[in-house]
Amino acid sequence: MLDSHKGRATHLPLIAVGVLLLLMGLAMLAGGIRLVTLGGSWYYLLAGIGITLSGALAIAKRRATLWLYALTLFASNLWALWEVGLDWWQLVPRLSLWFVFGILLLLPWVRRPLVAQQSAPLSTAALSVAVVLAGATALASQFTAPGTQHGEIAERAPQRVDPAHAAGDDWPAYGATNAGTHYSSLGDITPENVTRLEEAWRIQTGDLPGSGDPGELTSENTPLKVNDTLYLCTPHSQVLALDPASGATKWRFDPELSLQGAENFSGWAHMTCRGVAYHDQADYPAARPVDARPIARVDAQRSSAAEDTARLFAESSSETANQCPRQIFLPTADGRLISLDADSGERCEAFGEHGEVDLTRGLGAFTPGGYYATSPPVVTRDLVIIGGHVTDNESTDEPSGVVRAYDVRDGHLVWNWDSGNPDATTPLADGERYTRNSPNVWSMISADERLGLVYLPVGNQMPDQYGAERSEGAERYSAGLVALDLATGQVRWHQQLTHHDLWDMDVPAQPILTDVATPDGIRPAVIQPTKQGSLYVFDRRNGEPIIPVDEIAAPQGAIEGDHTAPTQPRSRLNLLPPELTEASMWGATPFDQLMCRIAFKSLRYEGQYTPPSLEGSIVYPGNVGVFNWGGVAVDPARQAIFTSPNYMAFTSRLVPRAEVPADSAQASEGNGLLLNLGAPYAVEMRPFLSRLGFPCQAPSWGDVAGVDLAESKVVWKRPNGTSRDSSPIVPLPFNLGVPAMGGPMTTAGGVSFLSGTLDQYLRAYDITTGKELWKARLPAGGQATPMSYRGADGRQYVLVSVGGHGSFGTKMGDYVIAYALPETP
Structure with missing residues (x-):
């Protein structure tokens, strides 16, 4: 009797493994049948049969168990190699689970009931060979780096850097200067000494998320360093002035935000302040007119616009100017533009009404939080120019996307540019209204005062995914780059970067003004990063492409009543990922990978620009973009770009109005449904994720890359960032390459910095090769653009806001942290 019980006990491990195999096999078989009916791979159906039968045979303690499982594992190994090669992260969901069960079946206490059978030694050997081959495949994949591009940006004589394109001891504007290069001419920190960087100081602003805040509360601030002071804003639009060497607070300003009729801020879409702007009257001596001469190499096409600007404001009141000779301009989350005395933090009363417009x-009308400027204005000699955010896909009756220029001294409106009425730039009269729902400019604006041009990255008319009722102005200017006359606001030139945009490909990043070496000599350029992955490079004088732009055929077949553009522009300089295929679907296990494959075959996807549809379409690159508001960093001396492209797929599905639940608040809560009130369709927008919450497309999802501008090509690229802070169970720091939300910064020392990845690090890289040189652990998400400056102690500092990002899902905080090389004795 005891021997009988003992015998049954020895069978339990094998039976347990068999039951698990049977259940997994049946699940794989069911999913495999569904995938085959959609025209997908037969592997899952056949492997499901093999695993199911292996489980049944194990339960029955049949000698064929090991043979059949060996055959299934061996075939799986061959199939995986055929489909994805030696790509470790692609192999994981295809082989790892079956490899583990192969080892389990080889364990003596599992296979003991099969040992006495005649073919057990041979079958054990067969399974051992299959397991060894799978292990060898995994081992070999450790020595490959798919998706990595090795190279070095060529060494050449440094290009002359226009001072207007580089920050120096100070960092006077969000993007370093009004050129938006994110470049510091400081070179104390080099690839040789960057490992010695240490934290110099940190502060906490005290502005933390509260119970009544919106989910998308974000700390995206890049501080300024001017006037021997650091100036930063917090998500709730508070301004802090800090000592650059210690972080000690000099003054603080709280605008006391209005709820605009809401009970709290939770119904607002965003709560963001990317930065403030600075104006110093001493930078523009009244006795000296604006230098209207373009740089010498563009004399042949010189502009008179700067002289026009100088004449327009030649008689500005000296009394008004002297009241606040140094100003901080703060855009607030309740739709105000406030002017503060940079020395004291007091309102500049002469600006607008008691210091604000x-x-x-x-x-x-608009819903609370439905309009305000999330990005800092651009400030020139006489103007502060600002656009605004509108809530995406809430309705077709949103506020205008007008861009307005105010006098820096007294705040009177000088001109307005409304794409719905683009020629009428004369200030709008009291009681009149700008064009409702015209495309907006929510990102940072750039300006070239010598050319007399201001450059606008333009968004879309709502809704993003349905364009049948768009206006003429929207069709002309949306999703494009528009250059306006600085003095008058009139359009000087424009380039549309997505035709009839149905994918939320609004232009998200600040246009970058730099000088580019070409075979025809140096040309003044504007570089425009885009969500769709193109880096457009135009002559900033006239919009002529410096790097060719091709019109590529685009998928057709929009929803009834709408249309798609037959072609879409694509720059020959781009960081587009390969198009998705069924084989590029991913998952943590074979099962969520299978579900992603089924979803891929069920959704509409014909490559980039697949139109939105009723069944659902894949948007890749997704509407978060290859590039977003963080943009890219340009080293004008090296003729190099340092950037962090993202690769995340999204899905969109048009929902007929009749199918939208009557309780619209309930309908939109937590399910990605955007209501588009006034349009015939709502839209479901969400990341393309597996059932376990992992991206459905294989990693890398975020890279760092280096571009040689003189050669117009991507030179190096590699996955960047780990899963340490986004693993669902335990913090596993796998180097997958994770998305980054926040911009890069680069320096004359050849070191570039990035802090926006999902894992909480500030990293330093060699811009020439892309090698990661140093990293510092952050206490929260660093979804902001770092900056650099020289302190009173002579040291070069690198500073970053570390406050997290509500919609990106990183840890929230309220830190500002500065790093520097150790002080020399």
Whole structure:
């Protein structure tokens, strides 16, 4: 009797393994049948049969168990190699689970009931060979690096850097200067000494998320360093002035945000302040007119616009100018533009009404938080120029996307540019209203005062995914780059970067002004990063492409009543990923990978620009973009770009109005449904994720890359960032390559910095090769663009805001941290 019980006990491990195999096999078989009916791979059906039968045979303690499982594992190994090669992260969901069960079946206490059978030694050997081959495949894949591009940006004589394109001891504007290069001419920190960087100081602003805040509360601030002071803003639009060497607070300003009729801020879409702007009257001596001469190499096409600007404001009141000779301009989350005395933090009373202008004037009604400037204005000699955010896909009756220029001294409106009425730039009269729902400019604006041009990255008319009722102005200017006359606001040139945009490919990043070496000599350029992956490079004088732009055929077949453009522009300089295929679907296990394959075959996907549809379409690159508001960093001396492209697929599905639940708040809560009130369709937008919450497309999902501008090519690229802070169970720091939300910065020392990855690090890289040189652990998400400056102690500092990002899912905080090389004795 005891022997009988003992015998049954020895069978339990094998039976347990058999039951697990049977259940997994049946699940794989069911999914495999579904995938085959959609025209997908037969592997899952056949492997499902093999695993199911292996489980049944194990339960029955049949000698064929090991043979059949060996054959299934061997075939799986061959199939995986055929489909993805030696790509470790692609092999994981295809082989790892079956490899583990192969080892389990080889364990003596599992296979003991099969040992006495005649073919056990041979079958054990067969399974051992299959397991060894799978292990060898995994081992070999450790020595490959798919998706990595090795190279070095060529060494050449440094290009002369226009001072207007580089920050120096100070960092006077969000993007370093009004050129937006994110470049510091400081070179104390080099690839040789960057490992010695240490934390110099940190502060906490005290502005933390509260119970009544929106989910998308974000700390995206890049501080300024001017006037021997650091100036930064917090998500709730508070301004802090800090000592650059210690972080000690000099003054603080709280605008006391209005709820605009809401009970709290939770119903607002965003709560963001990317930065403030600075104006110093001493930078523009009244006795000296604006230098209207373009740089010498473009004399042949010189502009008179700067002289026009100088004449327009030649008689500005000296009394008004002297009241606040140094100003900080703060855009607030309740739609105001406030001017503060940079020395004291007091309001500049002569600006507007008691130091502020009402940006909601002329816009009409909107829901609380539905309009305000998330990005800092651009400030020139006489103007502060600002656009605004509108809530995406809430309705077709949103506020205007007007861009307005105010006098820096007294805040009167000088001109306005509304794409719905683009020629009428004369200030809008009291009681009149700008064009409702015209495309907006929510990102940072750039300006070239010598050419007399201001450059606008333009968004879309709502809704993003349905364009049948768009206006003429929207069709002309949306998703494009528009250059306006600085003095008058009139359009000087424009380039549309997505035709009839149905994918939320609004232009997200600040245009970058730099000088580019070409075979025809140096040309003044504007570089525009885009969500779709193109880096457009135009002559900033006239919009002529410096790097060719091709019109590529685009998928057709929009929803009834709408249309798609037959072609879409694509720059020959781009960081587009390969198109998705069924084989590029991913998952943590074979099962969620199988579900992703089924979803891929069920959704509409014909490559980039697949139109939105009723069944659902894949948007890749997704609407978060290859590039977003963080943009890229340009080293004008090396003729190099340092950037961090993202690769995340999204899905969109048009929902007929009749199918939208009557309780619209409930309908949109937590399910990605955007209501598009006034349009015939709502839209479901969400990341393309597996059932376990992992991206459905294989990694890398975020890279760092280096571009040689003189050669117009990507030179190096590699996955960047780990899963340490996004693993669902335990913090596993796998170097997958994770998305980054936040911009890069680069320096004359050849070191570039990035802090925006999902894992909480500030990293330093060699811009020439892309090698990661140093990293510092951050206490929260660093979804902001770092900056650099020289302190009073002579040291070069690198500073980053570390506050997290509500919609990106990183840890929230309220830190500002500065790093520097150790002080020399």
